[in-house]
Amino acid sequence: MHLAVVAHVTGTLVRLFAPALVAPAGVAWFYGERRDAAGFLVAFAVAALLGTQMRRSGGPASGDLERIRRVEGMAIVAATWMVIAHLGAIPYVWAGLGPIDALFESMSGFTTTGATAFTDFTAFGRGIFFWRALTQWVGGLGVVALVVAVLPRLAIGGRELFFAEAAGPTDEKLTPQLRQTAIALWRLYIALTVAEIAALMLAGMSLFDAVCHAFTTMAAGGFSPHPQSIAGYGSATIDWIVVAFMFAAGANFAVQYRAARGSRVALVQDEEFRAYAAVVLVATVVLFVFLLGDGLGPGEALRHGAFQVVSILTTTGFASADFQLWGDQAKVVLLLLMFIGGCAGSAAGGPKVVRHVLMARLTLRELRRTLHPRSVLPVKLGGRVVPEPILRDVQVFMLFYLLAFAVGTAVVVALGADLVTGITSSIACLGNIGPGFNTVGPMASFAELHPVSKVVLTLQMWIGRLEVMTVLVFFRLEPWRAARWR
Amino acid sequence: MRVVIVGGGEIGFALSQTLAQQHEVFVVDHAPEVAARFESLDVQFVMGSATNPDVLALAGIAGADVLVACTGLDEVNIVACAMARRHGSPEAYCVLSREEFLGLADQQGLAAFGITRVIWPEAQLAADIERIVRTPGALDAETFAEGAIQLIEYRLEPGSTLAGRRIADLHLPHGCLVVAVRRGDAFFIPRGASELAVGDRVVVMGTPDALRDVAHRFTTASADGTRQRVTIIGGGDVGLRVAEALDESDAADVTVIERSPERGELLAGRLRRSLVLNGDGTDLELLQAEDIGRSDVLVSVIDNDERNLFASLLARQLGVRRIITRVGKRANLRLFERVGIDVAISARAAAVASVLHQIRGGATRLLALVEQGAGRILELEVPAGYSTRALRELAPPLNSIVGAIVRESQAIVPRGTDHIQAGDRLIVFTTYEAADRVRAYFTSVTA
Numbered sequence: 001m002h003l004a005v006v007a008h009v010t011g012t013l014v015r016l017f018a019p020a021l022v023a024p025a026g027v028a029w030f031y032g033e034r035r036d037a038a039g040f041l042v043a044f045a046v047a048a049l050l051g052t053q054m055r056r057s058g059g060p061a062s063g064d065l066e067r068i069r070r071v072e073g074m075a076i077v078a079a080t081w082m083v084i085a086h087l088g089a090i091p092y093v094w095a096g097l098g099p100i101d102a103l104f105e106s107m108s109g110f111t112t113t114g115a116t117a118f119t120d121f122t123a124f125g126r127g128i129f130f131w132r133a134l135t136q137w138v139g140g141l142g143v144v145a146l147v148v149a150v151l152p153r154l155a156i157g158g159r160e161l162f163f164a165e166a167a168g169p170t171d172e173k174l175t176p177q178l179r180q181t182a183i184a185l186w187r188l189y190i191a192l193t194v195a196e197i198a199a200l201m202l203a204g205m206s207l208f209d210a211v212c213h214a215f216t217t218m219a220a221g222g223f224s225p226h227p228q229s230i231a232g233y234g235s236a237t238i239d240w241i242v243v244a245f246m247f248a249a250g251a252n253f254a255v256q257y258r259a260a261r262g263s264r265v266a267l268v269q270d271e272e273f274r275a276y277a278a279v280v281l282v283a284t285v286v287l288f289v290f291l292l293g294d295g296l297g298p299g300e301a302l303r304h305g306a307f308q309v310v311s312i313l314t315t316t317g318f319a320s321a322d323f324q325l326w327g328d329q330a331k332v333v334l335l336l337l338m339f340i341g342g343c344a345g346s347a348a349g350g351p352k353v354v355r356h357v358l359m360a361r362l363t364l365r366e367l368r369r370t371l372h373p374r375s376v377l378p379v380k381l382g383g384r385v386v387p388e389p390i391l392r393d394v395q396v397f398m399l400f401y402l403l404a405f406a407v408g409t410a411v412v413v414a415l416g417a418d419l420v421t422g423i424t425s426s427i428a429c430l431g432n433i434g435p436g437f438n439t440v441g442p443m444a445s446f447a448e449l450h451p452v453s454k455v456v457l458t459l460q461m462w463i464g465r466l467e468v469m470t471v472l473v474f475f476r477l478e479p480w481r482a483a484r485w486r
Numbered sequence: 487m488r489v490v491i492v493g494g495g496e497i498g499f500a501l502s503q504t505l506a507q508q509h510e511v512f513v514v515d516h517a518p519e520v521a522a523r524f525e526s527l528d529v530q531f532v533m534g535s536a537t538n539p540d541v542l543a544l545a546g547i548a549g550a551d552v553l554v555a556c557t558g559l560d561e562v563n564i565v566a567c568a569m570a571r572r573h574g575s576p577e578a579y580c581v582l583s584r585e586e587f588l589g590l591a592d593q594q595g596l597a598a599f600g601i602t603r604v605i606w607p608e609a610q611l612a613a614d615i616e617r618i619v620r621t622p623g624a625l626d627a628e629t630f631a632e633g634a635i636q637l638i639e640y641r642l643e644p645g646s647t648l649a650g651r652r653i654a655d656l657h658l659p660h661g662c663l664v665v666a667v668r669r670g671d672a673f674f675i676p677r678g679a680s681e682l683a684v685g686d687r688v689v690v691m692g693t694p695d696a697l698r699d700v701a702h703r704f705t706t707a708s709a710d711g712t713r714q715r716v717t718i719i720g721g722g723d724v725g726l727r728v729a730e731a732l733d734e735s736d737a738a739d740v741t742v743i744e745r746s747p748e749r750g751e752l753l754a755g756r757l758r759r760s761l762v763l764n765g766d767g768t769d770l771e772l773l774q775a776e777d778i779g780r781s782d783v784l785v786s787v788i789d790n791d792e793r794n795l796f797a798s799l800l801a802r803q804l805g806v807r808r809i810i811t812r813v814g815k816r817a818n819l820r821l822f823e824r825v826g827i828d829v830a831i832s833a834r835a836a837a838v839a840s841v842l843h844q845i846r847g848g849a850t851r852l853l854a855l856v857e858q859g860a861g862r863i864l865e866l867e868v869p870a871g872y873s874t875r876a877l878r879e880l881a882p883p884l885n886s887i888v889g890a891i892v893r894e895s896q897a898i899v900p901r902g903t904d905h906i907q908a909g910d911r912l913i914v915f916t917t918y919e920a921a922d923r924v925r926a927y928f929t930s931v932t933a
Binding site: 372373374375376377378380383384385 | 761765
């Protein structure tokens with residue numbers, strides 16, 4: 001591992017990210033929040049200086065750039081996310097939030113988690129809420145995908161970057177070049193965002209709220225400027241619009257892109273998408289039945305059932321109702337969905353539907369092997385055989401994922417939270433979902449948790465967003481021992 | 487006629503053997519040990535590679551009428567054909583076996599290399615096996631005239647209600663004919679007075695509907711669409727093709743036994759529902775553990791006659807009802823059936839017959855072989871200007887029978903009163919010995 005390369009590229013990315021802090025400064029200024037605007041400008045200055053400095057300390061390393069290896073790619077991704085989360089926390093601290101809560105909030109934004117440490121929403125200005133939404137939007141398709149699209153210099157070595165960042169095992173190469181792929185997906189992402197802003201405004205939302213919600217929906221994030229999330233608007237139309245766009249945000253963008261380009265069957269052909277749609281359908285029906293039992297009318301039960309199912313499955317984390325008040329039957333449906341996540345190649349977090357499909361097939365394979373010990377049983381996806389190394393990676397991933405979940409749960413519970421809070425806060429952060437149950441319910445806040453719990457949960461968001469292995473590999477000594485500056 | 491045969495393997499040798507009696511035959515092969523084998527034949531052997539123009543010139547390519555490329559290497563065969571056409575041979579037949587050349591079978595592909603006809607022994611064999619497997623209880627199955635006419639061969643099992651009765655007393659429905667009977671080594675075309683016996687292999691020809699109606703009288707195997715259990719031993723070209731065809735149409739529960747783990751992976755990747763087992767088809771323990779004895783059909787297509795036979799006999803012992811086995815050496819064909827294999831079938835024999843007929847057939851077309859060539863199905867066209875007459879007015883040679891008249895879109899299984907008219911295509915069943923006479927007769931009658 002060449003640390004100079006990591007510093008150089010991370011610095012380049014951070015410097016590229018810095019201008020994003022100017023936009024909320026403008027918004028804050030527009031709404032007369034001078035103090036907040038100053039905070040954004042300070043953060044901008046720090047980010048720009050730090051980025052330039054890191055870039056210079058590592059550069060000129062353009063020769064090495066073309067030879068970014070896997071371990072360096074992972075280090076760049078992990079470091080970029082961590083550094084940007086710290087920089088993004090500056091405005092929150094400036095606005096009066098404690099440093100741990102600020103970092104939690106910032107990480108929650110860039111990892112598109114949507115868990116909040118805010119307790120009093122009236123204490124913050126519009127600039128801050130816009131910034132929260134923007135962090136998720138930027139985090140959405142990944143800071144790295146953005147930069148690969150914008151910065152052609154990285155295109156060659158960028159393949160490794162994309163590999164480390166790309167959400168899940170996917171071989172969707174739409175165009176031969178990574179850079180074009182990234183741009184194509186960005187276009188779709190932006191188009192969907194614009195469409196949602198328009199739809200929400202037609203449904204009666206103000207421009208500011210529509211922009212914030214569209215940003216956080218398409219990123220499968222879940223921050224809302226309203227303290228009661230989508231439930232605060234009390235509108236069925238808005239609920240259904242958000243459901244539709246959350247569903248799109250949780251589906252593979254590459255497949256959607258192909259469908260939009262005229263390949264009508266792309267969605268139907270994609271096995272993961274079919275499984276994803278099936279999960280949504282089945283979970284909605286089950287939840288619908290349980291909600292009827294809880295005393296809701298059929299229309300309400302369907303609307304809130306579908307909304308919560310899609311919101312949790314896609315790891316968005318909006319709430320159209322305070323599901324903390326629902327019965328345990330309904331809650332367990334949502335709890336199970338938390339362990340699934342959206343599609344690979346989407347903005348969603350979690351282990352991803354495709355990994356569950358593969359795990360299910362692996363299980364069936366072992367059952368079949370018991371009956372026919374000598375049989376040759378490849379695992380297939382979309383009619384093609386999945387190579388054994390990828391299957392092993394999937395199994396290892398699931399193992400580490402559950403391990404990370406268990407550690408998080410243990411820490412949060414050990415530090416005083418109740419069991420349900422511990423379990424759901426851990427999976428909600430690791431899966432980049434946002435809200436859990438009890439203390440961390442949809443209308444509550446993570447602020448009341450022990451500070452150490454919050455640090456651990458912050459790390460879990462980071463680990464979960466970067467697909468576990470990218471980060472965990474640096475918990476071993478080996479890459480550090482082999483680390484050199486140049 | 488001058489025939490140049492490239493490749494002195496099984497197909498080349500069998501072709502030379504037959505053709506040398508009447509034609510001028512040149513054989514090109516680069517192996518000295520092959521040359522020795524051809525010494526007993528009246529052929530001109532040229533040692534060397536057929537991709538070398540000088541060698542081809544030595545083989546008299548300039549004056550040749552046909553070149554048949556049948557080496558074991560597809561590329562060599564293709565190149566030899568291309569060279570032959572360039573150097574004067576008007577016809578070039580190319581034997582191919584690998585799947586990646588399948589694209590060559592269309593007109594464009596053929597024209598690009600000057601190939602006039604592609605012979606695809608493995609593909610043809612796989613298609614034949616698939617047809618037989620799909621027809622419950624059948625020992626052979628063919629279709630002609632775009633599926634309007636079918637031919638099925640059954641064996642009369644002990645207890646069959648047909649045994650001991652005269653054909654005329656069977657009261658078969660219109661649209662279906664018993665065209666041939668194989669009893670021991672005798673193969674004949676029965677008359678109304680012929681009696682059937684247990685153990686006879688009976689060839690029936692007719693329309694699909696009529697044959698479906700009579701199937702239950704010939705066999706106890708259910709024809710009612712219950713899924714068959716099919717076991718395929720050997721996942722080579724033929725095994726894979728058969729498995730793929732059955733798998734794609736979901737026609738049966740297929741189990742493939744393949745010895746090589748790598749090949750097994752490939753098979754399992756290509757097949758959707760079939761079960762692929764990694765093991766040896768001659769491993770009794772494996773066959774028992776997987777309950778192979780309960781299969782309705784076992785297809786043994788290993789590339790080795792001895793192991794094929796062994797696997798098939800094991801399956802017979804385990805109680806498999808129908809066994810189809812590939813035979814490599816033509817000499818083994820009869821032997822296999824004698825020791826209890828239901829269907830012994832050879833890709834090379836079919837290829838040889840196809841080439842021979844092509845060279846000697848004249849206006850008739852060879853549609854299929856029955857009973858390893860003892861019976862042949864020919865198709866001939868009644869030319870324009872032929873005066874219509876009833877079938878019974880014809881006096882075709884002994885041991886031949888008009889099985890069907892194909893007229894425009896309909897196919898008629900004829901009786902004596904049916905007429906033959908210009909433009910008809912006749913599907914004629916004949917024994918091997920009578921084939922030449924039939925060709926001559928119908929050529930003169932229809933001329």
